[in-house]
Amino acid sequence: MRLMMSTKIDYKKALNKAQLSAVTALDGPILVIAGAGSGKTRTLVYRVAWLVEKGVLPREILLLTFTRKAAKEMLERASRLTNKRCREVSGGTFHSLAQHVLREEARRIGFSPSFSIMDRADMEEAAHALITEVDGEKRPMRFPKSSTISAVFSKAANMEKSLSEIMEIEYPQFLPIFPQMEHLLQIYKEYKRKNNLMDYDDLILFLRLLLKENEDIRLTLANRYRYIMVDEYQDTNTIQADIIRYLGSSHRNVMVVGDDSQSIYSFRGANFRNMFEFPDYFPEARIIKLEENYRSTQPILSMTNALMDQATQKYTKCLFTRRSGNEVPLAIDTGTERDQAVYVCRAIETLLDEGWALRDIAVLFRAGYHSFELELELARRAIPFAKYGGFKFMESAHIKDLLAHLRVIINKEDILSWGRLLRLIRNIGAAKSQAIIEWMKKGDVLPARIDKWPGSKKEREGLVKLAKLMGSLSTANLRPEKAVDLAAEYYNPFLKERFDDFPRRQLELEQLISMASRYRGLRAFLDDLSLEPPASPVDVRPLDREDYLTLSTIHSAKGLEWGVIFIIWLVDGRFPPEKSFLNTESLEEELRLLYVGATRAKDKLIMVYPGQGVVYNPEGWGGNYRRGLSSFIRALPQDVIEHRSFVSAHISPDGAILRSGLFTGSMDRPAANLSELKPGDRINHPAFGAGVIARFLSEDRVEVIFKDRGIKLLHLGYTSLEKV
DNA sequence: CATCACGCTGTTTTT
C-alpha cells in the first residue's frame, strides 16, 4: 500500500519574514515587490505548497508566468516540497490561457474554435501578401519591409495606441504612407477574420474582450481559478493587467510578483508602472517588499545598486546580502569585438584551470548575433556551448514548411499554410498557389482531391503526390508522431533541394517527430508548438557532452543564475551615431538590461566591451565595424568596479600602429600558432572577418587588401591567424 | 515561374 504522506514543511525555517508573510497570506490581493535574487521563485513555490496544504484544490490555482517552462519548473519544485498533486496546478502564459479559453468560446467573437495561431513569420507573410491590395496604384514611396509592418501593427496592439500615434513617435519616416498603412491594417484584420487566424496579440486582446463582455465567462473562470498568481508582473502590459483584474474581480485572491528594475519588455508594451497601478485596481492589496538577496556577493550587489542609481526612474528598493566576497566586478575594454571573443575564451580557460566547470559559466548579451564572433572562437578552441534566445527553432523555414502540411489538416481555411506548402512544388509560385487556393475554396475541394486541379500536366505532377500525403494525413485519429513522420517523408526531397545544410535540418525534423510522440492529438501538438518553444536547446549544434557553457540573450536568461557571468556589450557601429540605438531614450531600458544580466551572477561578474573599435572606413558603411559604447559602464563609481583593458593592437587606416601588446590581468596566454605560418600565406584576418583577403608577412606584419579600395594595413599582435 | 541586375536602407529582445 502506498502511504499518502505530505511532508510537514517548516515554513518559518525555510523563509524570511517578508517571504513568509507573502506565502501564508491566504485571501485577498497581494503585491510583492521582489528584487533580483530575493527568492521570488521560492516564495511562489512555497505559496503553492501552502495553499495545497491548506486544502485548496491544485487545479483551482492559476500560476501565470512568462514562459511555460518557468511554470513547469516551479510546479515541479512545489511537488517535491509537499505533494505530487501540485503538478495539477494550472500554469502557463497569458497566451496559453487565452488560447485555452478561446478554443471554448471563439464563436462568441465570430471565430471558429479551430482557428490557427499566427506567429511572427506568418504575420509578416500575410502583410506582405496584402500589400498588393492596398488602395492607390501609385504609392508615394515604397512600403516598409513586412517585418517592420508587423512590428508596427503589433506595437499598436500591445500598447493600445492608434496606428498614427505609434507611427508619429517611432516610425516618422513612414508617415507619408500613413493612409496606406492604415488601410493595410484594416485589410489585415479582415483577412485574419475571414481565414480564421489569430496572431499573438489577438489572443490576449480577444480574451480581454470575452471577459469584458460576458459576465458568465468571468464567473466561470473565477470559479475555476480561485487563487491567481502572476510572476514577472513588471513585464505585463495593460491588456494583461486588465485580464488579471477581470479574473480576480469577484474573489480578489490575486498575488502579483515583480521587480520594476527588471522590466525589459517595453517594446511589447510592458510598463513597470503597471506594478504600481495594481493597488488602484485592488485598493485593499497588501504590499510586501523582498530586499534580501540570496544569490550574489556584496561587491556584485554594490555594483548593480550603483547601476540602478543611474536610472532616472528608480524605485526605493535596495538590495543587500549576507554573502560576502572580495571580488569586485570587472569591466574590460578590449578595443575590438575580435579581442572581446579572444578575451572571453582565455578567461574561461583560466577559470577551468581554477576548478570551475563550464556549467557554472554563462555569457550573456543583448542580441543573438552579438555572440557570433565569440561562437567562432569557442569552436576553434573546442569549448562546447549551448545557445539560447535569438533565432527560434520554430521559425526556421524547414520546420514551418513541414508543419504547414499538418496545419491545413486541422484548419482547412489556413491559407497561409496552404500557400506555403503549395509554393514548395515546382512551377507553382505566389500567383498559382493563390489560384489553386481560390479554386479549392470555390468548389469546396477536399485536401486529398487537390490533384484534380485543372492546370497543366507539369503542375499536377506535384499535386498528385501532395494529394496522396493529404489523404493519409486525413486518416481519423492519426497519431501526431505518425503524421510528422509522413509529412517528413514527403518533404524530404524539397528539403534536399532547398538547403545546402540539409543533414542538420533533417536531424531537427527527427527531433520534431520525437516531440510529437508526447502528444495524443495533432491539435494539441500544434497549439503547444506555437505557444511553447521546445524546452531543450534544439536550435544549437548537438551536444555530445554533459558539461557545456551557456550563451544566452539577457531576455532568455531571466530568472536563472550562474557562478560566473560574462556580459558582452556591443553597439552595432555600422550605423552613424545619430542612428545608433544606444541613445538617451533607450538608455533607461539598456540600464535595466545590464542590471538583469549582472544580477544573474553569484560569484564573479565580468563585463566586456570593445571600447574603441577598429575604424578602417570612417566614412560610409563599414563591414566589420562595431563599437562598444557603454557610457554607463564607464560612469560607474571607481570603487564598485575595476576597469582593465585587453587590447592586442590598434591600427589607423594608413597602417600605423597606434597601440599594441597591452595585456593586463592574469588572463594572458602566449601567442599560439604564429610559427605555423610562412610569409605569403593567405589568411583570414581576425579583425576584419572572413572574405577579406589578407597575407601573412612576418610575425608582426600582416597585409590586408580591401577589394574596392585597395587599402593596405599592417597589423601586429594577434594570436590566432588562420590559414585559408 | 526563375533568375538577374540594380538601387535603397539600415534597432534588438519574445509570446
Add this chain to the structure above:
DNA sequence: CAGCGTGATG
C-alpha cells in the same frame, strides 16, 4: 556591407 524589393529578361 548585405539583404531585400523592384523591374526586366529568359
